[in-house]
Amino acid sequence: MNQKHKETLHQLAKDEDSAKKLEGLFSELENERDTAKEHLNLLENAIRSDYDSIIITTLELDKPGPQIVYVNDGFTRMTGYSRDEAIGNTPRMLQGEKTDRAVLDKLKKRLKEGQAFFGHTVNYRKDGTEFINQWDIHPLTNEEGEITHWVSYQHDITERKRSEKRVVDTNIEFDKLAEESKKTLIDLDEQGNIVTSNKAFRDLIGFDNDELKKKKVWELMADPHVETFRHKFDVFKPSDFDDKAYRVSLVNKKGNEIEVEAKARVLSSNGQKIVRIAFENKSLQKRIMSMLAGRDKDFDRVFDKSKDFNYKLFPVAENHYQFDYVTETFSELTGIASSEIQQTELSDFIHEDDIEKVLNHFEVVLDGKPNTEQFRIKTKEGDYVEVIDYAKPDWDIDESTVKAIKGATSTEVSSEKNA
Template sequence: MLDHSIIEELKKLAKDEASFKRIAELFEQERSLRLQKEQHLNLLEAAIRNDYDSILITELNLEKPGPRIVYVNDGFLKMTGYKREEVIGQTPRILQGPKTDRKVLDKLKRSLQEGGSFFGQTINYRKDGSEFVNQWDIHPLLDREGNITHWVSYQHDITERKRAEQRLIDSNLDMNDSYEETKKIYLDLSPEGAVVGSNVAFREMLGYDKDEITNYNLWDLTPGKHADTLKSIFTTGQWKKEFADGGTKALILQKKNGLATQVEAKTRIMELKDGGHLIRCDITNVSLRKNVMKVLRQRNEEFNKIFERKADFKYGLQIDETGEPVFTWFSDGFANMTGYKPEEMKGKGGWKKLVHKDDQKPATEHLKSVSQGKSSCEKIRIVLKDGSVKTIMDYVKLDENDGKGGMKGSAIEVRKDTLSLV
């Protein structure tokens, strides 16, 4: 329900009882949307805390100085030692240093430029200068039209795991603290398929305690026909192929309560001191990851529903023979935001009239980058018809349907309440 003081103020502003009821309904709808969005964000944070050390979201632009950070969770702050206000607006380059692998970064950039995801690791640096091994799982965030708007990076500090991999484990399979307590999910199997070790994260995922889990073979933790397939793999010796060193195996595991969960196991064959072998599985909970991505998509949809209706317009643009940007068309939202009729701003002079004079130089560089085939995103100010100034996030790319080098852009108003949700 709306606060009593707000209700009283609406009554004063409404011209009659019917108007008051309608205004109150609209306020209540807006409040409900905001509450739903906050609930989705809280759900996302809870999922992240349970499965990831850190998460950050950046803007789209990959060109130097790199995509600016618009969101980090508390795990990122804990992992890196930075404060939130120290990283928002910066780029992930603040984590790089002398030992950061340039080849990995180049591979990451190529993958993202193609609109794909990236999984990799390299050395990063905390605020105090100390090193840690950062493993990324980076995915694009899309709007309802399928355009990439941001990058989301799930991160793990795998320093202890990398150190542990340098040590041989003994034949009794004693588990060190980094293995047992890490948020990563581990399962150790014998070549016969028996569960010989697991960490807390794996046992919590399936709902078993430490003593219970070692009484099972892998296929005992798998439902239906999947169990028969796995049993055959181990009893016929096919595990060397199916669980090969450095490979990835998709599995369906069954929790103690009977529910199934989809996972991926990155496998590593480890040699024991007694000459035997151990299959170490680094587990990713695919079901949980899908839920996280679903929540992220829902969050973007809610964001659009709340803010894009009145704070968004699209436009077409050409660069004329003198090098001046010229607007060619506008969407309906242009007049709502700026106060100008489209015909007032089309043609020569319109762009210079709309873009704030102090921002015309960076805006020109922004468009120059697009003309060279790169999508670009830039924060600029525009001057409205009434003389007031608004800040927009201007995303521009080449118009594939225009054979004359035209561009199309999307302008979204930047407001405090908008930025706090990203």
């Protein structure tokens, strides 16, 4: 305690004994403050390599929005705003013209559900310059488990995004190419690093984009494939990859093995070689064949009607479909009556993270090819159940155009579930 504080306490105390008690209490509070500050500094040092900024906000999500109650020094360095300017303000102070509204809506939805959120969008510094801000937001709870605040760990990934663009040119950005997006793909550099991956691959393996960027491709493989692929990158030779097919096993985030066929080809981008690998899930195909074994081969009756359902739907616009019918088990599973099915959107019962893969699944069938896919359906209890869907094209009378999609969906996922 400094001398000025001591003098103030003695002036306020009624006698010397009271002053000494106040000094003791004040010193105790100072020690608690210093300990808390030390713990906070240790926390910030521990995550400094991964995050530039930390913000803690109040719980309110609707207007005027959550208020900032704490920012660290990293926030002021990253944004140019001082602590005084930030505290009492809202994180909206960083938003601007290019901030993605869809990302913000998803963020708000997740937080209203009490869930953590991970994502990124364009934010703005105090001087108006743009940067790409990656958030990792988590709830803070009290002793009763009630959410009281949100803590946001933030990272400026602008330079990383520029680097990725230099490595993967826009002419091979597969997430935006209709044909390529139907495949399960990753791109590798000449050292075997995963440069980027599409959503289908991330769904297959269970790791997000940032987790994959920290891995070599062979770190996702089960023995004995690890050493085989590692040696291919010791001395990179395009001839070792171009138009080659491999049968390998991947290990997903849950530790389960997935048997795949991998087809590699070499691309050039800005003077660098990129190995693009397309994967075909053989484990899923095996599970389909296993379920079909011994069952009636008539398509409309291949699945057990006590567990599964059939359907037929028509394409009515891009990425929009109208059901012709579903069998009764669908209603029992989802609570959506058969009479309501023509007004039902896919988003009404399919997990939001699986919508894209289901749309790609249907696109393959509209191209005239039977296809299988695994995704999650919302039950009438509000839970999600994993299903496997087998769909085939329903041709017009001339067999020149696919007029509809006929599917059989099974909830009988084998012991390899979520593999």
